[in-house]
Amino acid sequence: MVNIYKAKPKASLQGKALTLTINRSDYEVHGISQYDGKIAFVSAALPGEQVRVSVTEDKAGFIKATTTQVLQASPLRITAPCQYAAHCGGCQLQHLAPQSQRQLKQQGIDQLIRHQTGLVSLPWQPMLMAADTGYRRRARISIWYDKKQRRFAVGFRRQADKQIIGLDHCMVLSGKLTPVFNVLQQVLPQLAEPTAVTHAEVLQADETVFVIVRHVKALSAEQQQLFIAAWPEAVWIGEGEPGQFTYWQQVVTPQYQLPLQQLTLQFAPDDFIQVNASLNQQMVTQALDWLNIAATDQVLDLYAGIGNFTLAIAQRAKTVHALEGVAKMVQQLATNAKLNGLSNVTASQADLHLPWPKAPWNQPVYNKVLLDPARAGALGAAEQLVKLKPAQILYVSCNAATFARDAKVLLQHGYQLDKIGGVDMFTYTSHLELMALFSKQ
Incomplete structure (x- = not known):
């Protein structure tokens, strides 16, 4: 009888803490290092840095990890301008100045192509x-109701997580759209069924603000009026089923301009437009x-x-x-x-x-x-x-x-x-x- 030797599989690195030296970055500005014969992709790490990381994924030829501590910082690293940067998953490069972001993104893409x-x-x-801030004219706002604490979180998801990070503003969102966070926090607790609304989308079309409320349970006229009264300048739209829209006030067609070409483009609330x-x-x-x-x-x-x-x-x-x-x-x-x-x-x-x-x-x-x-x-x-x-x-x-x-x-x-x-x-x-x-x- 022949005994076939099988190597004992290595224990998974997922969840482990490692110390890595970052050699370069990829086209998405993840730091790249090596560990135990595998390539390591590290979020929020820059070339030349030594970082402490937590492994989030362990595959046959690579690992993914997130930076937990910067032991030796790159001269390019800056203090994040946004107070939510450490938690919110909306932005990934708050640790870099805009010009440095552009340089590293283009360098990584050049290497890839x-x-x-x-x-x-x-x-x-x-x-x-x-402009580096206030540039988004469209965003999806996540909503989570904590049944135990009986309170809402209104904001964006944590990076690579389902958890919602509550916000009261966003630095890359158009200033005309910023009230959406406080308005939703004000109105949602007044609803008879707290889980009726799952998310909202906010949109600036020319100078008009639209808010599309995705609800999985019917909202009465009285409940709709709560939203309208909280932000009367906005056009409120209900979305009971995907792509099925009900204007709560009046039908106003979203549109935007291409001023240099003197063109006007109309679109439906769920049509794609550049943000x-x-x-x-x-x-x-x-x-x-x-x-x-x-x-x-x-x-x-x-x-x-x-x-x-x-x-x-x-x-x-x-x-x-x-x-x-x-x-x-x-x-x-x-x-x-x-x-x-x-x-x-x-x-x-x-x-x-x-x-x-x-x-x-x-x-x-x-x-x-x-x-x-x-x-x-x-x-x-x-x-x-x-x-x-x-x-x-x-x-x-x-x-x-x-x-x-x-x-x-x-x-x-x-x-x-x-x-x-x-x-x-x-x-x-x-x-x-x-x-x-x-x-x-």
């Missing part, structure tokens, strides 16, 4: 940036500039949403065809084109990740393409897009990892990267948006 694509260097352009109005305007302007839209261009806009880029392109191009996966947003895009007097826009609903159908829009007639996918990226779409052989492709990305993956597809099909630039849409967070221009060689 070069590693994934094999490019030796990237043609970086100046980063788009705006940073200033940088959204800069992105649209840069897209027009980089693509150099001319009166002879036929343009395809993928993941077009309500027409944020579509309408601005249509003002200069011969034709624009927009593709969007959500049918009601396709309808909203068509409404916005009509609202702005643009007759050269057509739109279709399509799941761009599935095989593209034989359709009038799926023809090699476009010389320029813009795509602005969600965080999952555009892998399926990129592989089909190259068959149309457009001369230029402008990729707007909110996830550097999926962008690097998709960029590799474009490069393999004969495109070259002409320009790439960061968009600091969410200062004090680990996210950096990207805009990249590819051209057919």
Whole structure:
């Protein structure tokens, strides 16, 4: 009988306290170290620092950990400007000044893309940036009712946790939206059923404030009036079922402006819009500039949403065809084109990740393409897009990892990267948006 020796599995490191020296950072500005043959990703740690950490995840080839004590600090480390920084999960980079955040985010993304694509260097352009505080025009407000203590927590979730951190303000939220925390704290205890409201969303559309209250139990007219009386300047909307909205006062359609293009875009409360109005305007302007839209261009806009880029392109191009996966947003895009007097826009609903159908829009007639996918990226779409052989492709990305993956597809099909630039849409967070221009060689 043969005895087969099996190595005794190592005990899990999860929950253990370790001391690590941080060598570098990744594209989300996590500190990177090594421990027992594994790579360690450490939140809130900077290159050159020695830190005490708590392990939150232990996998075969890596561990994740969070910083509990800084033993030797980097010269870049600052005192967090927000009093909630140690607990709130909304911002991840409160320990860095905005300029240092931008530098480290771009450095990490540069390394990621070069590693994934094999490019030796990237043609970086100046980063788009705006105000570091008060920039969010939309946010979801979490609500938790503690039955034992009979009190509410209104705010945001703790980092990587379900616990709600109660706030009375947020430094990155638009000042017009800040009253939402105190208003909800005032009204919620007056409800007959404390758990009736699960969360709220606050939104600034132009100068109008909207509050969407998600409730799982019916709220009477008297209860609705409690919210209205507490903040009469806001437009209150109830959401009993996902996507089913009831205006408690009057029907007011949310809208925002692109002032440089003199465009007005209307949207539904659950439609996607960029949360940073200033940088959204800069992105649209840069897209027009980089693509150099001319009166002879036929343009395809993928993941077009309500027409944020579509309408601005249509003002200069011969034709624009927009593709969007959500049918009601396709309808909203068509409404916005009509609202702005643009007759050269057509739109279709399509799941761009599935095989593209034989359709009038799926023809090699476009010389320029813009795509602005969600965080999952555009892998399926990129592989089909190259068959149309457009001369230029402008990729707007909110996830550097999926962008690097998709960029590799474009490069393999004969495109070259002409320009790439960061968009600091969410200062004090680990996210950096990207805009990249590819051209057919």
